[in-house]
Structures are given as C-alpha cells and as structure tokens.
Amino acid sequence: MPWHRHAAPQGALPRRTALGWMLGCGCALGTPWLARPAAAQGLPPDWPVPPRFTRPDVSTDEGGLWAMLDREETRLRRSPFRIREPALQSYLDGVTARLAGEHAADVRLYALFTPMFNASMAPNGMMQVWSGLLLRMENEAQLAAVIGHEIGHYLQRHTLERLRDMKARSAFGQFMGMFGLVGLMAQLATLASAFGFSRDQERQADEVGTLLMRRGGYDTREAAKVWANLVAEMQAAGDTSAASGGAMFATHPGASERSATLLTLAGGDSGGYVGEAEYAAQLAPIRGKLLEEEVRRNRPAESLTLLTRMLARQPQDAELLATRAELYRLRATGDDADKALADLQAATQTGKEPATAHRALGQLHQAQGRREAARTAFQTYLQRSPQAADAALIQQTIEDLKP
Numbered sequence: 001m002p003w004h005r006h007a008a009p010q011g012a013l014p015r016r017t018a019l020g021w022m023l024g025c026g027c028a029l030g031t032p033w034l035a036r037p038a039a040a041q042g043l044p045p046d047w048p049v050p051p052r053f054t055r056p057d058v059s060t061d062e063g064g065l066w067a068m069l070d071r072e073e074t075r076l077r078r079s080p081f082r083i084r085e086p087a088l089q090s091y092l093d094g095v096t097a098r099l100a101g102e103h104a105a106d107v108r109l110y111a112l113f114t115p116m117f118n119a120s121m122a123p124n125g126m127m128q129v130w131s132g133l134l135l136r137m138e139n140e141a142q143l144a145a146v147i148g149h150e151i152g153h154y155l156q157r158h159t160l161e162r163l164r165d166m167k168a169r170s171a172f173g174q175f176m177g178m179f180g181l182v183g184l185m186a187q188l189a190t191l192a193s194a195f196g197f198s199r200d201q202e203r204q205a206d207e208v209g210t211l212l213m214r215r216g217g218y219d220t221r222e223a224a225k226v227w228a229n230l231v232a233e234m235q236a237a238g239d240t241s242a243a244s245g246g247a248m249f250a251t252h253p254g255a256s257e258r259s260a261t262l263l264t265l266a267g268g269d270s271g272g273y274v275g276e277a278e279y280a281a282q283l284a285p286i287r288g289k290l291l292e293e294e295v296r297r298n299r300p301a302e303s304l305t306l307l308t309r310m311l312a313r314q315p316q317d318a319e320l321l322a323t324r325a326e327l328y329r330l331r332a333t334g335d336d337a338d339k340a341l342a343d344l345q346a347a348t349q350t351g352k353e354p355a356t357a358h359r360a361l362g363q364l365h366q367a368q369g370r371r372e373a374a375r376t377a378f379q380t381y382l383q384r385s386p387q388a389a390d391a392a393l394i395q396q397t398i399e400d401l402k403p
C-alpha cells in the first residue's frame, strides 16, 4: 500500500487536494498484471525470513539514504500529528512484533492523524500508518495485513532495489543533485515518488505479508477485504480513474486486483485470528477524533459508504449514527436532510448520542422552518455542552428563534 509509498513524510503530502484518496484506481490500468499466470502463487510455506539487517555503512548509497531517513524520523517522532496514545501504541507494536518476529526490534511504527488511507515503510525501518487507514480497518487481522505488507517491503529491501535500479539507469546522480535545491520534506516526497514500488515488488510484499499473517495465526482472508472495502468507497464516489488516484497509484495494481490477488494468496486458508472486538476496543479512545477528521475530509460519497458499512456491524452506535447524519446534513442533496434527521433521531433514542447531535438536529429543524423544535434542540445542546466554543452563537440563535 505503501501499500504505495516509502518515506512519505507527514507534511510533504498534498493534503486535501484533488488527490483526495491517494487510493487510486480500481481499474485494471491496462497492464499485463492480470494476465501474468505466475501472479499470486505465493512463497513456499517454508520461506525463510532473512536475518536482521545490519546498519549500512554511511559511505554506501544505502547508508546515505538511511542517514537522511534518520533525520526525517526525528521530525516524525516530534510531529504534532503523531497519535500519542500509549495503550494504542503498544497494541500496534504488539501486532507488529507478532508479524515481524526478530525484525520487530528494527521496525518502528508511527501512527499519525492524517485522514487518508495510507501506510508506508522506509528502508531504515520507519513505518507510518495513517488514521484514515486505522478508521477503515474492521479488525486486527486487516491491520495485520497492512503491517505485514509493509514489513514485506522491508524484508525484501525493495527501496534499496529501486535505488540501485536508478543508479543503473544513470538517473541517480541527477536525482541526488536535486537535493540541494529543495527542502528535506520536498526531497522525501520526490524520493517517495521516485522510489514508488514496482508491481512485482507490490506482489512480493503481498506474498510476504500473507505468509507473515499465516505464521502469526491471523485469518489471511481478511487481507482481501481491505481492498474490497476501498473499491466500494471509490465506486460510490465514481472514482475509477487512475488519474484521480494520483501518482502514487499510477504504477501500482489497482485495488480490485489487489483484492483478487490477496484472495488467491489466502488460498484454502480457513480460521485464524480476526480480532474484531479487540481492535474496536483498542481504537475506541481515538475513534471520535478519527470520525471528526473523516467528516472534515469533505469526501461525502466515500465517507457515507464507510459509515454505512460500519453501521451495518453496529447499528445502535450513537457516535456512528451522529457522524453519518452530519455527512448527510453537510452534503444536503436530494433527501439528505431527511436521512440526517432519521439518523439523529435514532442516535438520540440510544441515550448515548454526543451533544453535537442536538446542535445538528437544531440546524436541520431550523433549515426546514420548525422553529420551536429547533429551539428545543439547541437548548438541549447547550445544556449538554455549556462550555462549547459556539455557546454564545447558539444562545443568540435560540433568542432569534423565540416567537
């Protein structure tokens, strides 16, 4: 998946741009990928994980790259976007260790608040997992599929392979020359796109990831669902072109193919650990914030697909109902207002709705001319959340709504 990107540094990416997803394309990209009969045969069951790598000498090409990435990692460690939840961090580290074995000592996972679906692995063992991805995982096995894939890139030393490729093509000197001209973040963004993994490397990472999942006792069939779910989101948004997925996806197999490949790799596997309840419990402390981020992403077709999928599993979840209502309310096309109202009413019936659900109710009633109902809803909001940043504004609205 980085499933597509290496050293994608926080801040270097075009946030909330036309890229939208970085997800790319569900189409076949017109490549021979599907036709290749050897694809998805998988590694032999006894494939030996390579021994731990030693730090490359600084005078070598790889050593130079590592030194640069170490500096980037220092920035990442201090980044305000980092998700600083010790319990969640140790959980993520635990999943990594279960997959990486002795390499876990060399791999460092950084979870970041960035509402896009992405994970990445740098050759020095610096791994990033973004919050848009965390929100979309349905269970621990799916998370393990992502992390296993990234570890696959690491174990196969794919970045070094790409580096050597570039040198062989004499592009490397020119490439390194650019480093003097732009800031480090931009350099790394360039690096990431220049080092984009090949299709073969992506397939290899999927093979290693599947094998590590299997050895870790996970249900490998969950890996394909990650991509199937993404395809559903993209289709809802009418987003099936390679171009809309951005450069990140241009050289990678589309999500539909990934799903099919991973399903083949899972083969006849059955059983294994899924961990749906465990994953939900671990994510719970930050889920509210992730849902707020998701709404602010302003990609309602994708977000509504996601929320509807989540609600199918937890139909009584007041926070999810309120979030979906907010997406409908903000999109406001067709009968969205009615759908928002229905979700908010369902949320309030649980008695566990967030205070903001009442504000949203007030706004909906107000927009539809139900002044008394709007006033009541706004009053409930202020009773529940008297210190809200918009309390004065809402109070004024209540006054204005008086008959």
Ligand SMILES: [Zn+2]
Binding pocket: 001, 002, 003, 004, 005, 149, 153, 197, 202, 205
């Ligand atoms: Zn990858």
